[in-house]
Amino acid sequence: MDNQFQMILKNKQNLRKELASKPIAEKLWMLESLSERTLALRPESSVTVPNEPWPVPNNWKWRKMGDVATIIGGSTPRTDRPEYFGGDIPWITPSDLSKHTTKTISHGARNISAEGLQNSGASLLPVGTILFSTRAPIGYVAITATQVATNQGFKSFVMKNEVISDYVYYYLQHARKLAVQMANGTTFLELSGKKAAQIPIPVAPLPEQRRIVAEIEKQFSLLEEGVAALQQTTPLRQAVLQKAFTGELVRCG
Secondary structure, three states: OHHHHHHHHHHHHHHHHHHHOOOHHHHHHHHHHHHHHHHHHOOOOOOOOOOOOOOOOOOOEEEEHHHHEEEEEOOOOOOOOHHHEEEEEEEEOHHHHOOOOOOEEOOOOEEEOHHHHHOOOOOOEOOOOEEEEEEOOEEEEEEEOOOEEEOOOEEEEEEOOOOOHHHHHHHHHHOHHHHHHHOEOOOOOEOOHHHHOOOEEEEOOHHHHHHHHHHHHHHHHHHHHHOOOHHHHHHHHHHHHHHHOOOOHHHHO
16 A cells, blocks of 8 residues: 555656646646546536437438537636736637627637737637637637637637538527537536537538528518517527528528
């Protein structure tokens, strides 16, 4: 037992020495990776979501978000280093989306510097990236109108050629309940990168995706013109999204 204890202690000391020699950015990246692994090892509290949650037209294909997008997490630079903040890189947090009503976003309440980006686990995300909040709360969504970075409250989707960003933007609004069901947590729910990659998405042919987006925006515009009260508008918007992602909207619109 004494030998085992000494071995554990020695390994712990060696790990501390190894960490001490690494750059701050790598330490933060390791911390974020450890957080993701810890989240993945939590006791499973999520609901198993079917691979095909509802029927779709025959020419559509059910895929996973990890198949159609590269998934990127965010990070927070050290807040005790003022030189890491106040630069020219927009830095988005879920709080920035709490009252955000437009489809695209180009800035949040704070910016970070190039040095802050370099010394954190954050990434510079390209225009057209889908930001999707995966903790506190799950389900805020926006499309980047410029290059931005995010904190760790997001899993961001950089889309591949199979799916357009606007289509995914509206789909994730519709699929928020699926994402919440897939989340883990006791104190608060959180969706890991692994789980975010498993969100099912019905992929229509590209021309049909564009028609669906155009019809959604047409219907939403009519709703905003004709319905004054938000409590009336919200369920009607959800009804439009329901039709959109079962293939009904462009066939009956």
